[in-house]
Amino acid sequence: MEDRLDMPQGTLDLLILKSLSLGAMHGWAISERIRSASSAALQVPQGSLYPALHRLERRGWIRAEWGASENNRRAKFYELTRAGRKQLARETAEWEKLTTAVGLVLRMV
């Protein structure tokens, strides 16, 4: 936990969209997925997760539906919409461009 990284600005949306690209899941599962996929390096600030989900839902990139969880409890499941998929592709491409560029600059010196 001590190696935890601060989540760069704007990346939370991208990570949420990426997580959901594998299928519908609820809020806690999303945060767990991000944590485990990043080998616990990325900790989702839980205070920002739900506002982010609401924001994405408002933009029409994800939609929410109530369903039953693994242990049969009522939970709100989020999934990507078609617009969400496009947005994910766009943001992933941008992210890669950005990291490549930043990497180039850093290696230059």
Add this chain to the structure above:
Amino acid sequence: MMLADLRYRLRALFRRDAMERELTDELGFHLELEIGKHMRAGLSRAEAERRARIEFGGVEQIREDARAARGVARLDALLQDVRYGWRSLTSRPGFAAAVVLTLGLGIGANVAMFGVLDRLLLRPPAFLSAPDAVHRVYWSFVWDGGVRTERIFEYRRYLDLKQSVTSFDALAAFTDATVAIGRGADSRQMTVAAVSASFFDFFDAPATVGRYFTEQEDAMPAGQNVAVLAHGFWQSAYGGRSTVLGEELYAGEVRYAIIGVAPQGFVGMPVDEAPAAFVPITTYAHAGSPDFAQDYSWSWLEILARRRSGVSVEQASADLSVAFARSWEAQREQASSQPPAAEVRVAGELSPVHFARGPDAGPEGRIALWVMGVALIVLLIAAANVINLMLARALHRRREIALRLALGVSRGRLLQQLMMETLLLALLGGVAGVAAAHWGGGVLRALFLRADDVAGVATDGRTLVFAGILTLATALLTGFAPALQALRVDVAGTLKGARDGGYRSSRVRSTLLLLQAALSVVLLVGAGLFVRSLLNVRSHDLGYDVDPVVIVEANARGVELNRDQRNALADRMLEAALAVPGVRSASLLTSAPFLGSEGRGAPVVAGRDSLNLLGRYVLQAGSPSYFQTVGTDIVRGRAFTTADGAGSMPVVVISEGMAHAVWPGVDPIGAQMRLGNDTTAWTVIGVAENIDAREIGGDPEFWYYMPIEQHKAVFNAAARPVLFARVQGQGSDYVAALRERVQRELPGDAYVRVTPFREIIARQQRSWRVGATMFVSFAGLALILAGIGLYSVIAYAVAQRTREIGVRIALGARMTSVMLMIVSQGVLFALSGIIIGGTVALFAGRWIEPLLFSASPADPLVYGSVAGLLLVIAIAATVRPALRASRVDPTVALRAD
């Protein structure tokens, strides 16, 4: 996507509760799973819960962020604030009522005054099209050593202007007259507007029924007998029948055929009383005098002009000046004694349509502006009271606010919430104010605007907009400082229960108190000055008696009488009036103060010329009892008597001013004068005191009096059916008896009107009465508000200082010294207010001076009484809290902590 966004936001707004519940469930579920995870890692349930909550952070904060993310946070918060504010108000109804009432009084005073001011100075007459291009026409010339500005013209002059101006696309002539409408016992005195056909082109007010009259019907030498009814009169007298066209309207001496009805609210150019009908000006004038358009001797109409588009006011005025100069020269051809136009600098002047903004406006407009200022000050004082109340409340709410701040509610959000509370209060106050102005404002409108038949303010858009703006401004003014004060809390300290011992906002409150006291002093001084001025104008010696004198006039319409018959009628009326019990004496007359006078120009006196430039001369012909009847004193020589009849030597009594002007330094008794081209020599037998007949306290006119029998004989004139009667007691008590008795002597449809002289003079004193009434009532309001403010602040301070007072008493302070300490605080405020307010009033007094009647703006009596009054109020407001302080029981007070 836009659509989805909108749908989402709408759902967020209207299904807010459902979404909040869902969020709660969702967050709960998340926490549950997180706890489960920690427990699986081996933590105890309690430890797992603690960890999960710390990681999760403030639930309230998340909820608020989520709400913000939904995109309706602002609106949502607003609705929430309204609900919260309302709850908070209803939980303390006493406080809310006090604030609403205080603001209601302040806002109401302003709304009512705005309604008056708007009509006097701002709003153009109803239906007037292109009001900015429409002007009232004035002209000015140098006369009698000064510039005279007039707006009353001759019909001849109107025709001259119409012929020569080029900068205007329309000119209209208009006047109004009070005439008897109807016949017999049903007839009533009503106002009729006599207007040129072009008058209607100035308005965009299509006739409701029928049509207006045309140029052909308003033609020289006499117009057609057609009339257009005003909407109100059509409703009241004809029941709003549309079959009214062609029916007869008997007004004055003319029987008109009704050809149309004007739309509701159309009054033409507003005058004292909304007109009952509109008639062609040439018809009206011809009935009064068939040769009305021949010469320049009869000024009776006003002119309205509309500039052509693209012509500036300056260009149009220059054009008008040229036209007036040309007309002046035309007049000179008729009366060669008149100096040339260039010499007297004849000039035309274009004013706004509002009479109160013209060069010869009465003081109503200026007084209304002052009173509006006064009303704003009353609102300031009311606002200061409310700020004080809110500050006290803010102190009480410190704990609540600290708690909410600790729970993570942002200060901005809290500020918004507190402001919403004030806004709700102000809105309620605004509603109360509009209601007060609607019901109470009738008094104001009656004082200032006799004319308008308009409904109250609550149905008037412009006034409501003003009320709205004022309410918002009041909310900002009263809410901001207390809200900021409320947010300046020490969260930790307050929550720990520390009593904030310091009375932190006391400096703000003291400043407000001082402001209130000073403003009250300014208003009270104004009120005092206006009252002083009203008393002066009332006690001013007019040169005749007012209360016991009535004027009886007959309107001999519908009957053609020759000279002898008219003389006989006048004599019969005189006898009839004298037959009424209580009538002491009566006299016929040809001129009456403030009503109308017979001008015969300057007398011709051997060895003197240009007498016409010395002043305005008025001829009065009266019965032998004239001076005794009106109460004008003879200061030298004698009055005329019954012995001065038609056959004896013609005699005249002149006014003092005329004696000094025409025979300076010489005893005028025995001197002779002639009138116009007549060769009769009138011998001066007496000098009478000056009278005020055109303006109270103005330069007196030169009146000369002759026996009516000699006047009739020399000028071959008929007596007018008008007389003065002097009664025992008040003239107003004799109106009915006189009317009934004199009416019996009148032939045909003739109609008698009886007016106590007090009524006529009261009309002249109106502006001073209005000023005094308004200043006194608003200053009284201000004083009450300031007194309440002082009381609440001192009472609060005493409550805060209970401990300190207890200590003093325990240490042996006497009751009286404790009371003195509290009362002296109030007195100190009052004294500071008197000094500051008095200084301001001394400076402001210079501007108010022109509105006063021979009262000095620095009247020491006024300042002295105001100071005394304020001190009394200050002591009265502090006595109760002081008594309470003196009864503090030290044992209880010291144990309280």
